[in-house]
Amino acid sequence: MTTRVVAHAAVLLSLLAFIPGCEKSEESSVSDLPELPARYARKYLPFEPGWISELRIPIGPQRSPQMVIWEVSQFDPRVPATPAQQKAGDDFVKRCFEVAQARNWFDRSTGMADGFLTPGSDRLHHRNDDYVLDRIQLDPERPEYLMYYSDPDRDGEQVLTGFMFLADGREARGDQFAGPLAVWHYHKYTNARCWAGGGLLSTGMIDSQGKCPTGEVPRYRSPEMVHVWLIDHPRGPFSTGMTLPDEVLRAGLAKRRETLGY
Numbered sequence: 001m002t003t004r005v006v007a008h009a010a011v012l013l014s015l016l017a018f019i020p021g022c023e024k025s026e027e028s029s030v031s032d033l034p035e036l037p038a039r040y041a042r043k044y045l046p047f048e049p050g051w052i053s054e055l056r057i058p059i060g061p062q063r064s065p066q067m068v069i070w071e072v073s074q075f076d077p078r079v080p081a082t083p084a085q086q087k088a089g090d091d092f093v094k095r096c097f098e099v100a101q102a103r104n105w106f107d108r109s110t111g112m113a114d115g116f117l118t119p120g121s122d123r124l125h126h127r128n129d130d131y132v133l134d135r136i137q138l139d140p141e142r143p144e145y146l147m148y149y150s151d152p153d154r155d156g157e158q159v160l161t162g163f164m165f166l167a168d169g170r171e172a173r174g175d176q177f178a179g180p181l182a183v184w185h186y187h188k189y190t191n192a193r194c195w196a197g198g199g200l201l202s203t204g205m206i207d208s209q210g211k212c213p214t215g216e217v218p219r220y221r222s223p224e225m226v227h228v229w230l231i232d233h234p235r236g237p238f239s240t241g242m243t244l245p246d247e248v249l250r251a252g253l254a255k256r257r258e259t260l261g262y
Contacts, residue, residue, distance in 0.1 A: 036173065040077055044185060044240045045069040051077055061220040062188040069187055071240055072224070074173075075180040082179060089178030092140070093237045096163050096228050097260070099140045106262045108148050108158040116146045120204065124149065124242060125164060133197050137168035138175055147227070151253060152246045159253060160262075161231050161244070167224040170199030174224040182238045184224045192218035199223065231256055 041054040045068060054072060062068050081089070104110045116126035124147055131142040145164035150156040167174045167184070174184030194203045194212035199219060206218050226238055231252030233239045244252075256262055 037074075039173075040073045040075075042071050043068055044071045061192065062190045064190070066190040067187055069185050069240060071183050071185045072173075073180055073183045074176055077180045077183065079180060081181045085179030085181060089181045089237065092138075092177060092182075093228055093230070095140045096143070097230055099143075100160060100163075100230060101260075101262070105146055106160045108160070111146050111148070111160070119202065129197075129201060132166060132200050135168045137172070138165050138177060143228075144225075149244060149249060151249070153250060153253075161249075161252075162227055162229040164225055164227050166200060170195075170223060172224065174226055178238065181236065182226055183240065184226045185240045186224045187222040189220050192220050193222075195219050 038054040040051045041057055042048055042051045046065065051073075057070060100106060103114065105114070105116075111126060115128045115130060117128075119125070119127045125145045126148060127145050128143070132144045134142060136142055140163070143163035144166040146160060147162045147164060148158040149161045151159045165174075174182075176182045176184070192206045192210070194206060194216040195201060195218075196203050196216045199217065200223055202222065203213070203216055206212055210218065212218050227240065227242075229237045229239060231249070232255060233241075233244075233252070234248060235241055
């Protein structure tokens, strides 16, 4: 009897592996990793101000809307940063400024020549595939993305507004080097996207058969990422938000040019 029960259980488990929503490796959130404590989490898009346990993030693909951005933090975001955390954040932003100046990335053409290209239809994030795949996290010398916006006062000239860093692995958590100030985020999708490079390089959507090109895998969740803004951002230098109204962008660029000349 025992042998028959075990056999039936094995068959049942093999069937469950093919049922959508039961594939733990891809459909699960980071909170399914038992060795890691649950973090604080909240929806940034659509915005919900309340923080919940990461364990409450639904497992599986996003249902509605088609894309949600989740912020995650190992630190209680309601507790102010310590002086040491504030200094760590300030020093990191300063270091990013220094690298951008030394590399002349404020000139978009130089950034493009250094391998930062626009992936797909995203006109704000410019990705360097070599830096994405180097498995190095939070190196100002090797940011995974540069962010360029159109200057409303200079005929749409593309101006550098910040860096974006990725975690150093598909399932890796972002290092909160500045405590609760440096909140990371990730995207969850209704429709799977194709990912290369161990799940770090998004290459587009799945085809009509739900498949990706050879060597790529469909996933509903992006790696974790964090912005470092090189202009004043209303929500701070590590804000998740990408929306910059013209008046905010103008004010930030004007202040930067007055103080730094860029």
